[in-house]
Amino acid sequence: MFATMNNIPYLLGDQFASKFTWFPEQASTFAAENDWLFFLITWICVLFFIPIAGCLFYFCWKYSKPKGQKAESNTAHNTPLELAWSILPSFFLVAMFVIGARSYLNQRTVPEGANNIGLKAFKWGWTMDYGEGIMNPELHILVNEPTKLSMRSSDVIHSVFVPAFRAKKDVVPGRYNYMWFEADVASEKVSAEELEKAKRQFEMNGGGVWDYDEWQFTPDGYRFFDLYCTEYCGKNHSVMQTAVVVHSTVEDLNAWIEKVSKRPSDQTPEAWGEKLYNQRGCAGCHSLDGSKRVGPSFKESYGNERLLSDDTTVRADEDYIRNSILYPKKQVVKGYQPVMPSYQGQLSDDDIASIIAYLKTVSDYGPKAAAEVPKAEETTEE
Ligand code: HEC
Ligand SMILES: [Cu+2]
Known part of the structure; x- marks a missing residue:
């Protein structure tokens, strides 16, 4: 049974999911802190929920009366008890707020020298702007370097979500919005044979749109992280996805940018x-x-x-x-x-x-x- 449970994240299409968590791989500097805070809050909630629910059922049973018998009025109260259950949990609340706010401010403060990439969201896709007129739907970034996205939308509200980075931000028409993250896991490259095989299959199926879900790597052979739209934006919202590739060296990144920047001489x-x-x-x-x-x-x-x-x-x-x-x-x-x-x-x-x-x-x-x-x-x- 456990084996089946562990397979669920894989069935949901996330091959990076670890065996020990429902979450996707942690691939940015935000991820570990984010998950830690999420579980802290979850466990605090569980800690309170169990005794409260226990008391609820116990009192229901203890003070229940046979049918027809009048309930006693009980207007007395216990000041120390009420103070205790108000003040003690508020420490937990303040702690959760402080840790959450610090982590939020960190995610809103772009480090100096971050690499800037433009992002445009539209119904229903993404265009990343690498400068000098070079655009591509895939997001390609460098490992261990902060990346800033300057984001705009050409129609309705969309939202960028990269689960592996635990990073998410709305993209609103009529204004620029921004987000940043630092990926700390580089994307692997698949073997030349595997890529060749996929390309042949792709041609045989008549070309068209590359199926990232099916291959689990980009047409250039990189494994990738998912980037989703997470704000319902109309009919094709669910297909508004793209790939995030994390390069391990600047040379590799620049070579990719060079490759996609214009029509290769051998292509019609x-x-x-x-x-x-x-x-x-x-x-x-x-x-x-x-x-x-x-x-x-x-x-x-x-x-x-x-x-x-x-x-x-x-x-x-x-x-x-x-x-x-x-x-x-x-x-x-x-x-x-x-x-x-x-x-x-x-x-x-x-x-x-x-x-x-x-x-x-x-x-x-x-x-x-x-x-x-x-x-x-x-x-x-x-
Ligand atoms: C958000 C949806 C959307 C996207 C994305 C989009 N189009 Fe359009 N396109 C339309 C609509 C709606 C019309 C018809 C209204 C008009 O003429 O503006 C249209 C009209 C056209 C026409 C005129 C067609 C005709 O038969 O008269 C051409 C050519 C065209 N689009 C090309 C493109 C190309 C090329 C792209 C991609 C680079 C593209 N469109 C992307 C929605 C879209
Ligand atoms: Cu969208």
Whole structure:
């Protein structure tokens, strides 16, 4: 039976959970103190709960009367007893407050020289900003160095939670918020063979969004800690997760940043565009199969006639797609809310060109259609 109990954290998807606790691994300088205080408060509560509940049942039994017999009035009281049970527990209360407040202040005071990373939350994903226009949904940080996140939201209230770091903070639209932590456990790298095998499987399944839960490592082969949204923010709140990778050296971190900063020379714009499409949250609001999500499907977008909210029509050409990505509120497709976040300053020219190249390949009205469908069936002036 114990074996089963111990397996539950694993079943819940947290492979780092230790055998002796319900909590995930402690991987930051906050973790040990946090857990210690949590158990202190829990045990104090248990210590009070058991005698109080015991007295309750005992008195129920002791002073119960047979049916019909009148209850005695008892208005007397015992001053020393009442003082004792008021004053003694208040020492515990003050102690819990002082320890909790100290730990809270520590978590709110960013150490000087912390590495700053921007974080943007949106429905439904995360974009980390490493400076110089380098953005990625994964959070990559250095071990044993404080990291500060400068956080903002482009729509509703979200909340960042990294359970292994015991760190959590709301991200509120219209203002910057911040949090910091210092990871003290570096992420391991899986073997080249394991990564190769996963990549092959991934290709065989048709590519798309990398399944972190299934592989338990990132597409670059790093084990990771989970980062969740922990403030209910709409339909896809539950999938608003990403990976936190802790690098053991600056060189390793910089090599990763360099790698993701731009399209590798051996990758086609279409392939890079598909990657960005899946990484930057487009897939959360747009489908490829014609189904309507928060935004229109790309199956009938590129090359098609679009009806806008002001009842004008426009051909979805490269320029239109580009403008839709940079200034989404300018031309709003009829029947949709203007909720798409602008990607201005977040995607380079090459990134946008790559996305457009990719969107062409998935549209029924793109080059694919021109090649396959006989012209006569394609006329739109009917
Ligand atoms: C929060 C949801 C959301 C996200 C994320 C999002 N979009 Fe949109 N998008 C919309 C909505 C809603 C519309 C329709 C309203 C409008 O035109 O602004 C739209 C419209 C578009 C259009 C015009 C489509 C057409 O058929 O006319 C393009 C192109 C587009 N989005 C591209 C993207 C790309 C590329 C990304 C990722 C880099 C992205 N969107 C991310 C919600 C989203
Ligand atoms: Cu959220």
